[in-house]
Amino acid sequence: MQTDWKRYLIVFFITLGLFLTASYMSNYFSTKKVDQLKLIQDQIAIDILSSETQFSLLSELSCKNISDSVLSAELSELGQKLEWGEKNLGMTEEVSYLKKYYSLLEIKDYLLIKRISSRCGTKSAFVLYFYTTAENCSDCQREGYILTSLREKYPELRVYSFDYSIDISPVRAMLDIYKIKDTELPALVIDDNVLSGFHALDELQTHLEESFKLQETPPEKEIKSSGTI
Amino acid sequence: MTSVFNIIFYILVFLSLYVQVFLFITFLEDRKKILVRKGSINLKEYPAVTVIVPCWNEEKTIYKTVNSILHLNYPQDKVRIFLVDDGSTDGTFSVMKKFENYKNVKIFQKENGGKYTALNLGLSYADTPFVGCLDADSAADPEALVRIMSYFEKDPTVMAVAPSIIVQKSENIIQSAQEVEYHMSIFIKKMLGLLGAIHVTPGPLSMFRKKVFDDLGVYRHAHNTEDMEMAFRMQKNHYKIEHCNDAYIYTNTPRTIPKLFRQRLRWIYGFINNTIDYKSLLFKKKYGNFSLFTIPAALVSILSVGYLFGKVIYNVGHFIYSKVLEFQAVGFTTKIPLNKFDLFFINTHSPIFIILVVYILVVASIVLGQNMVKGKWRISLDVISFFIIFGLVGPLWLLKAVYHTLVSRMPSWR
Numbered sequence: 001m002q003t004d005w006k007r008y009l010i011v012f013f014i015t016l017g018l019f020l021t022a023s024y025m026s027n028y029f030s031t032k033k034v035d036q037l038k039l040i041q042d043q044i045a046i047d048i049l050s051s052e053t054q055f056s057l058l059s060e061l062s063c064k065n066i067s068d069s070v071l072s073a074e075l076s077e078l079g080q081k082l083e084w085g086e087k088n089l090g091m092t093e094e095v096s097y098l099k100k101y102y103s104l105l106e107i108k109d110y111l112l113i114k115r116i117s118s119r120c121g122t123k124s125a126f127v128l129y130f131y132t133t134a135e136n137c138s139d140c141q142r143e144g145y146i147l148t149s150l151r152e153k154y155p156e157l158r159v160y161s162f163d164y165s166i167d168i169s170p171v172r173a174m175l176d177i178y179k180i181k182d183t184e185l186p187a188l189v190i191d192d193n194v195l196s197g198f199h200a201l202d203e204l205q206t207h208l209e210e211s212f213k214l215q216e217t218p219p220e221k222e223i224k225s226s227g228t229i
Numbered sequence: 230m231t232s233v234f235n236i237i238f239y240i241l242v243f244l245s246l247y248v249q250v251f252l253f254i255t256f257l258e259d260r261k262k263i264l265v266r267k268g269s270i271n272l273k274e275y276p277a278v279t280v281i282v283p284c285w286n287e288e289k290t291i292y293k294t295v296n297s298i299l300h301l302n303y304p305q306d307k308v309r310i311f312l313v314d315d316g317s318t319d320g321t322f323s324v325m326k327k328f329e330n331y332k333n334v335k336i337f338q339k340e341n342g343g344k345y346t347a348l349n350l351g352l353s354y355a356d357t358p359f360v361g362c363l364d365a366d367s368a369a370d371p372e373a374l375v376r377i378m379s380y381f382e383k384d385p386t387v388m389a390v391a392p393s394i395i396v397q398k399s400e401n402i403i404q405s406a407q408e409v410e411y412h413m414s415i416f417i418k419k420m421l422g423l424l425g426a427i428h429v430t431p432g433p434l435s436m437f438r439k440k441v442f443d444d445l446g447v448y449r450h451a452h453n454t455e456d457m458e459m460a461f462r463m464q465k466n467h468y469k470i471e472h473c474n475d476a477y478i479y480t481n482t483p484r485t486i487p488k489l490f491r492q493r494l495r496w497i498y499g500f501i502n503n504t505i506d507y508k509s510l511l512f513k514k515k516y517g518n519f520s521l522f523t524i525p526a527a528l529v530s531i532l533s534v535g536y537l538f539g540k541v542i543y544n545v546g547h548f549i550y551s552k553v554l555e556f557q558a559v560g561f562t563t564k565i566p567l568n569k570f571d572l573f574f575i576n577t578h579s580p581i582f583i584i585l586v587v588y589i590l591v592v593a594s595i596v597l598g599q600n601m602v603k604g605k606w607r608i609s610l611d612v613i614s615f616f617i618i619f620g621l622v623g624p625l626w627l628l629k630a631v632y633h634t635l636v637s638r639m640p641s642w643r
Contacts, residue, residue: 008521010254011247018586019243019579022579026578081573138554141554146558149559201558
């Protein structure tokens with residue numbers, strides 16, 4: 001019985017080479033994906049800045065010229081991709097950074113759209129949604145499905161999701177403002193009303209319909225009611 | 230905990246790739262040694278051989294089996310045929326009796342005791358320098374024996390030669406899938422033959438020098454896989470086993486999933502338990518590639534398939550759980566999400582690339598095996614049914630074999 005050790009070694013190195021090539025390819029595609037996320041975020045940042053500038057320029061003239069849906073679609077796409085990235089690329093430093101950036105963009109978008117909405121009286125409902133990824137939160141998962149379903153039902157509905165454990169001051173500020181505790185997650189803010197814990201579809205629908213009515217009130221009155229942010 | 234599972238996963242993926250690369254490097258290095266002969270060949274001498282045909286309830290196939298031996302391109306006065314009825318309860322014995330007038334056919338009848346006892350009865354009467362067995366559900370190609378015997382003639386140190394087993398008739402998708410698998414096995418068996426590391430001398434016409442049985446003893450029960458145990462015993466005693474890739478034996482394959490399941494359960498159970506019985510052979514340099522490659526490679530396949538199956542079950546469970554949560558939250562929805570296709574969501578983890586390479590190498594081994602049999606390079610669409618059936622059901626017989634081993638329960642033959 002002869003053993004050809006050379007063959008075992010050659011095969012080992014070939015296998016190692018293939019393994020390293022696969023790792024390299026995997027890293028290459030991950031980097032490409034992170035780059036793609038960065039690009040979308042930069043685009044959104046520019047869009048927000050443009051809208052803010054446009055709003056400042058035109059607010060005193062006419063609401064008709066303000067582009068309405070520049071951001072929500074892109075933000076939603078970015079949200080989906082980030083969520084996927086978190087699960088599949090792992091919570092790397094870059095993904096974590098992108099998630100923070102995304103949360104900031106959400107807040108900026110929220111503030112801007114809220115201002116446009118109150119100034120121009122457009123029909124929109126805003127939901128701030130706080131969830132956690134730190135532990136297995138099945139209620140958060142169920143609430144997520146409900147919000148997705150509601151967004152399909154009401155295209156104007158804007159849902160801004162925030163991971164409770166994300167460490168950036170504006171999110172922490174929002175948590176302080178609405179007094180949201182990690183033991184009461186998921187938590188929703190609909191027109192400044194805080195709803196802690198899981199809320200069923202029907203219940204949320206009622207709240208949202210009330211919120212729609214609120215949005216239909218004259219702009220001057222609305223500015224006062226949403227002035228807390 | 231997740232990272233431990235990930236490390237195990239990466240190790241198994243690495244080892245699975247290693248096994249495939251090893252087989253291909255062997256092919257590239259030794260491909261010139263692979264003979265595919267067309268037509269008949271001549272030997273310098275035609276030594277006498279005994280072919281034992283053990284039968285248990287094989288009335289439908291035995292006639293064809295015996296007929297194929299009678300039509301072998303080998304001097305009939307040099308071929309002795311022992312038909313052993315192992316207590317059949319059907320018309321097997323009366324079919325056997327049709328051959329009683331042939332000079333070179335001897336018929337035996339005994340109480341049922343298992344295939345190995347039927348073989349041993351035949352062996353006790355065999356007095357030729359070469360002995361073989363042909364399962365009663367198989368038929369030999371006319372050139373099979375002479376090609377097998379050419380290996381013994383060429384190399385006096387060869388103690389046993391295993392043939393290429395191919396599917397006789399594929400009448401449904403399950404048999405077509407097995408046909409593909411048999412082609413792959415021919416490639417693997419040839420590579421193991423070149424490495425001197427064959428782990429089974431299968432029932433359909435493996436031929437032995439009689440010295441093997443004289444020196445090492447007769448067949449054993451061996452967890453209903455006596456043909457595997459004999460190869461293990463030979464490897465332990467450094468007896469050389471070759472594979473004659475152009476000796477074709479046509480075999481009947483199970484037509485249904487339950488029958489296929491029982492057959493494979495027996496094979497895998499046999500492999501695991503023979504490996505346990507011969508564990509002292511593992512990772513010992515003196516037992517060569519059999520010890521360092523064949524058995525570890527088979528164990529790697531069992532572990533990898535088991536692990537992958539567990540992973541798939543976990544993912545399916547996770548998916549069902551999220552669907553239940555979704556149902557609880559928003560009720561039943563028939564809406565299919567019409568997300569536009571986005572390359573972003575394609576999984577680009579490194580194991581995906583490795584598994585892809587492994588699959589490509591598996592397909593290549595099927596094509597090479599097919600080429601050794603049919604001389605064709607064309608890839609059949611049956612490869613898809615092979616991956617589906619063996620991918621879905623394979624892990625189940627494998628896990629059941631492990632379970633049977635753990636509870637020490639031997640699966641039935643049929």
